Amino acid sequence: MVKLSVLGSGSRGNALVLSCETGALIVDMGFSRRELRNRMASLGLDPGRLRAALLTHEHDDHSKGCRVFCDELGIPLCTAASTADYLRRRGKLPGRVLEFEPGHDFQIAGFEISPFAVQHDAVCPVGFVIRHGSCSVGIATDLGDVNALVKQRLRDCSALILESNYDAKMLRDSDRQLYLKRRILGRHGHLDNVVAAEVIGELLTARTSVLMLAHLSGECNDPGLVRALFERRLAELDRNDLRFEILSQEHPVGPVELEDESPAQEVFAYAAN
Template identity: 45%
Template sequence: MRFGITVLGSGSRGNAILIHTEDEGVLVDAGFSRKELIARLAVCGLDPKKIKALLISHEHGDHVNGARLFSDDFEIPTYLTAGTGLFLDNLGKLGKKRVFFETGSIFEVKPFSVRPFSVPHDAEDPVGFVISLDSTRVGIATDLGHMNSLCMQRLRDCDALILECNHDVEMQNRSDRSIKLRKRVLGKRGHLSNDDAMKALDFLVTEKTRFIFLVHVSSDCNEYSLVQEVGNRKLADIGRQDIRLTVVSQDKPSETIWIL
């Protein structure tokens, strides 16, 4: 069975990641409108009816904007923590079919197994995911203020890593953003900087690692070209230019990468 990753788009205006085989898949987050999700799936030649589950990382709009309509229209169950679920349900933003998972407990969405883990981010009960097909694993952490030891353990030794590379600290400090917003982004429960993401790779990358996607790139405090540059430099520094690096855009899906 093949195991593919297609990031439909990532950034503060919407996030959605498709983890799939040749004929079915799971969607991690639905931060684009239902219409936009369908359009982006179509670009990749994927029928929404083939999505078995919608996994939600946390309740911020850029991860859930299309979740309710997408889930209800295609009768796809939404998997999320009780904390995230309660928050969304109170706002009427949660689809009818829902499955609550325990952070830290592995569950199956055939043919995949999913292990959610807590991440430090300013939301109700935010999680990252490790999604496996047999012994092939993809680790996903799109919004996190810093790399704590749990995130390090979960994300280490994956075949593919989808990791936040949000901002350049200097661009953040020089930006027109309010002090409050800058504090939030730079805080322990905000977003991961380019430097922090690169530093984490020292521990996360192992012999098993073959693919890295850098995601949630800030539109005003970062540049795709800068992320590509720091990523390339890091891989050269650790002698791993064999790893395929993809910097994911906000505006269009990444190419599909088959990791198996």
């Protein structure tokens, strides 16, 4: 069985934990070491079970605690090679690193990791599909567009964590500077509610039991508006049977149990640099 726990999601910090019988991994560490530990403790998670950390991209709300947290636990940071170079030049890279390229799968901590490229204004941003046996978790928290590759990777996951960052009208009416609005609205920015709601029709299958909406803007979105929009959409798709969560910055969620009928064995562990 796989357990999914979200420590928080938003513009001030993102992190989630996946655990199975052989260990656990953390995806993104956008909080301080102390805050990561506190949030794990609030969900009854033991940091000592973590075997690796994954990083989607270098922005601070995803990478803030990665160096100190990984070094303290002695676990490797798995990140795209160009992202590692960026963090290394800024003294933000932990001592143990496993570099990967999008499109190249690898195994660690009892999980099979499939990183794939997404469109976002970062050095080498990625989403992940993380598998253990028959269970798969799709993660895409920062992306300006859901292209054919993203649809292919995220379709038919047991659990889907997808960005629903902003309401277009709230963003346009906000006091944010024009360049920032254009950045967010662009294909390398963030995903708006309507696009996210529309695309789930292509991503959800009978196998999908959990849908979590991530990275809601604190200024240009409204959880109530998002909930109403997606509940209507899920009703249209006749998918009121799945677990639906709107993730927040302040409140951790989980552990959520995902059934795994045929657990995979860890084939090998990487020797981190």
